[in-house]
Amino acid sequence: MREHYGTAPGQYPDHATTLDYVVAAAAGWLTGTLGGALEAGGIDASEGLLSSEAEGEIYLEDKVLVIKKIRVRYTLIGCPDDKREAADRSHAFHSSRCPVAKSVEKAIEISTELTFA
Secondary structure, three states, X not given: OHHHHOOOOOOOOOOOOHHXXXXXXXXXXXXXXXXXXXXXXXXXXXXXXXXXXXXXXXXXXXXXXXXXXXXXXXXXXXXXXXXHHHHHHHHHHHHHHOHHHHHHOOOOEEEEEEEEO
16 A cells, blocks of 8 residues: 555555555454354354454555455364354355355455364
């Protein structure tokens, strides 16, 4: 961002940009959608057992910064071995049931991965 707007390091305090908030909002909705799907399948995703980290890829398009990709990495803690296949199935379809993902899917590529801890 700094390079795009031509500011020097330290000129302004570092803080999240509007595009960071868009990435975070999409990741939050996706995480909630996956959490709901897991819970519906009898897999506990509450109290921090399901967490996520998101990363967006920003490109310059016609002199405008544009989000082109969002990657969300989920970690599910304490999932019993006999529920992992069900968790993988929930993960496989959850983005197709997420309102935000469906709203932006034509403009932003969304990818997710699920790991067990």
